[in-house]
Amino acid sequence: MKGVFAILKLEQKIPSKKDIEGEIKFYKKKFPTLEGILDLFGSIFELQIEYADKVDVSKFDFSEDKVTETLKEGKPLLLTKKGEISPELFRELFIRLAEIVKEKSLQKPVALDKILEADELKSKNIGLLIEKFEEGDNSFFESLSKEKDINKDVLLFMITHTLSPFYEAYSKGLRPKINHHYWGKEFCPVCGNRSYIMRLRKEDGLKLLSCSVCKTEWWTQRIRCAFCNNVDSKLLSVFYPEDDKGHQVELCDKCKKYAKLSNEKELGRDVILRVEDVATIHLDAVAKKKGYSPIAQPPIEMN
Ligand SMILES: [Zn+2]
Numbered sequence: 001m002k003g004v005f006a007i008l009k010l011e012q013k014i015p016s017k018k019d020i021e022g023e024i025k026f027y028k029k030k031f032p033t034l035e036g037i038l039d040l041f042g043s044i045f046e047l048q049i050e051y052a053d054k055v056d057v058s059k060f061d062f063s064e065d066k067v068t069e070t071l072k073e074g075k076p077l078l079l080t081k082k083g084e085i086s087p088e089l090f091r092e093l094f095i096r097l098a099e100i101v102k103e104k105s106l107q108k109p110v111a112l113d114k115i116l117e118a119d120e121l122k123s124k125n126i127g128l129l130i131e132k133f134e135e136g137d138n139s140f141f142e143s144l145s146k147e148k149d150i151n152k153d154v155l156l157f158m159i160t161h162t163l164s165p166f167y168e169a170y171s172k173g174l175r176p177k178i179n180h181h182y183w184g185k186e187f188c189p190v191c192g193n194r195s196y197i198m199r200l201r202k203e204d205g206l207k208l209l210s211c212s213v214c215k216t217e218w219w220t221q222r223i224r225c226a227f228c229n230n231v232d233s234k235l236l237s238v239f240y241p242e243d244d245k246g247h248q249v250e251l252c253d254k255c256k257k258y259a260k261l262s263n264e265k266e267l268g269r270d271v272i273l274r275v276e277d278v279a280t281i282h283l284d285a286v287a288k289k290k291g292y293s294p295i296a297q298p299p300i301e302m303n
Pocket residue numbers: 188189190191192193211212213214215216
């Protein structure tokens with residue numbers, strides 16, 4: 001019987017456009033003051049789902065043995081695959097995303113038109129742009145934003161949201177092959193990025209982290225900091241609004257990071273974490289005011 005306990009597979013439901021639409025509607029009713037931002041992100045998430053279906057994932061069909069082997073070595077699965085992103089599809093999605101942001105965001109960054117004219121955004125140079133982004137080359141984006149007179153945070157926001165559906169598409173086929181018994185780390189088993197929000201699964205209370213880029217979920221212990229792995233309960237605490245106990249924030253006093261958590265049992269429903277992130281934006285403000293910072297740059301923030 002020993003082998004049975006060595007296999008932990010997580011079934012992850014992939015939201016459809018209709019699921020997103022339903023969740024956005026639910027939260028617009030619950031939190032009317034968030035209507036504008038929920039509308040903006042509802043449109044972004046639906047566009048991303050549309051494009052994730054167009055991504056060529058044929059090069060990411062790793063065998064289950066290769067997946068297990070890579071995870072056992074402590075490496076995320078996509079570490080060895082780079083430069084697979086179609087520049088044409090990237091540019092097409094970037095343009096459509098820019099239309100949504102111009103129309104629906106409060107900032108209405110008109111400079112987005114200028115960025116589309118930039119050489120760096122031409123199909124032949126997009127490979128380099130993605131490379132610089134993945135390397136975290138701050139000076140590259142610093143000078144690009146100065147040259148084109150566009151807010152750097154808006155630029156990085158646009159690139160993050162354009163890349164996300166590519167990574168989500170690559171991860172979809174890999175997730176069912178992951179034996180989480182071999183992982184349990186503080187970063188994503190597929191792409192290596194950090195978690196931006198977590199949930200306690202309704203059926204069994206299992207604590208799942210969710211990747212800020214590819215949206216893959218992975219397992220962690222109930223009492224453990226999602227950033228520094230601190231398990232000293234004296235240095236861990238939780239806060240939540242009195243009238244909304246299912247939306248919680250975990251704080252770690254060892255690393256001074258916070259992580260939002262949706263407790264599905266308390267909420268009485270299954271959640272879609274990317275929508276939860278938008279619907280709980282007020283909790284980020286509270287956590288930051290208390291002196292904590294997020295584990296990953298939340299995908300919904302422009303600055
Ligand atoms: Zn990931």
